[in-house]
Amino acid sequence: MSTPAPVTVIGLGEMGHALATALLDAGHPTTVWNRSAGKDDALVERGAVRAASVEEAVLASPLTVVCLLDYDVVRTLMSPAADALRGRTLVNLTNGTPDQARETEVWATGLGADYLDGGIMAIPSTVATPQAFVLYSGEERHFAAHRETLEALGAATYLGRDVGIASLYDLALLSAMDMMFAGFFHSVAMATSHKEGSATGFTELLVPWLTNMAQVMPAFAADVDADRASGAEPALAQGLDVVLAGTRNMLGATRDAGVRADFFERSVAELEKRIAEGRTAYTGPDAVRALRVDPA
Template sequence: MGNTAVTVIGLGEMGRALAGALITAGHPTTVWNRSAAKADELVAHGALRAATVEEAVLASPLTLVCLLDYGASDAVLRPAAGALRGRTLVNLTNGTPAQAREAEAWATGHGASYLDGGIMAVPSTVASSQAFVLYSGQKRHFDAHEETLKALGAAKYLGADAGIAALYDLALLSAMSVMFDGFFHSVAMATSHTESSAAGFTELLVPWLTNMAQVMPAFAADVDSDAEPVLGQGLDVVLASVRNMAQASRDAGVRADYFEQSAAALEKQLAEGLSTYTAPDAVRRLRASD
């Protein structure tokens, strides 16, 4: 029967990588972008260039959208709503769970099948063993196109709620963002010493973080369990360490906002009678409205 034809709307770096992966996998690929010249290289490799969004959607049973945000995807798709009936729309635009659910309601209201997604890759790793893409929405829509979607990277279905892919996407990105903030903070501290270099310090940091990451599944098990947490540390010990990190940061001329806020939260927990620092307590503290 041949490979499913696919349309890609949005040809930024990521959109071009998605379209390129589909072409390489043998899928007839139609592309559209507001700046038409961004399709030139893809067309040279076999893609078809659509003149309008409506023409692009009508060209394939499956349309992937990868734009800046949901405002951009709404502006592009709404004028072509009539072309969606009977087709599947997969929105890989970064956005919030609420936006994903609203997009699903709008798409299904126009007769389309809808999946929302989150791309866990950078453009250069799309379609590699390092890449995976999160999907949520009705499972029958995912099942119908899973083989095609695998051309982009491992396809991970999360559930029927269209918003869960966006939730996981942003949660994963938040871990990355905080990790990089921590990296820059630690480098700022270490390089305050005249004999230190960022490269030399990072040679120590990477194996340290790699080792520490191995405890995360055990933390996760404690969060999920109703039993007494297996892992814990004295709250007074953790607080003393956080205070030291804050002071050392200030002494090095580095902002200590994060550690100062963390110390205040730990002091509050001590005042409330808690004596042990555990993963479930840490998660609850982050969820607290105050």
């Protein structure tokens, strides 16, 4: 078994602190730096080395992991260490957009650094657990060179050469989570509009229902991919008239419960538009196309 490689972590908010902790737990000599004092105290007590500057932190390890507020902060804080980055690898796990990732790769490689962008699919308390995974994109050889170290943070998942794809998937996954929670709170608002409604009791029904329905997603995904590849007929389809009738009922019940109904208002309008265009079936490919600004 190889000796754990040295790593530097820059940015010690809740997530950065969790990343550094995971690396220490995995036996990696870990250097840390944070722009505000005190956030590294617990890590230093556990064996981390406190760097006096960003440059000192970068020079301490062949691999630097940054996790900061946004990409502007990354550039601002890392610029003083520009010379130190040459010949080293920078892994940016800051949340941002695909275009920001591509711009940052150009900046980093212009300094002579190897660059990977990533997205952490975990909350701080689940970093390095079996539930955690981290997305990476960029040059595959950079990922391969440090994969063993990156596995300490969560299952390391390489997505491809386009450095923006990790950010794209990260934000797409977060959007699903965000909409799930929005749907949860919407449904709880409806259920608790009844005098005997209980959020706890309702959620005991909601979780197994959503878990069951989530198992349909791979079949929808297969239909979307088949449609993109060859225009094949979807395996899963439902009558648009049936979907519209149910959506109208959800709209009415939402309004009657005194809950905001704008989502269902938009859904009804979209379904009515599709029927007016002569469509008869509700499918995964149609649902995806309807969401695109340019449906081509």
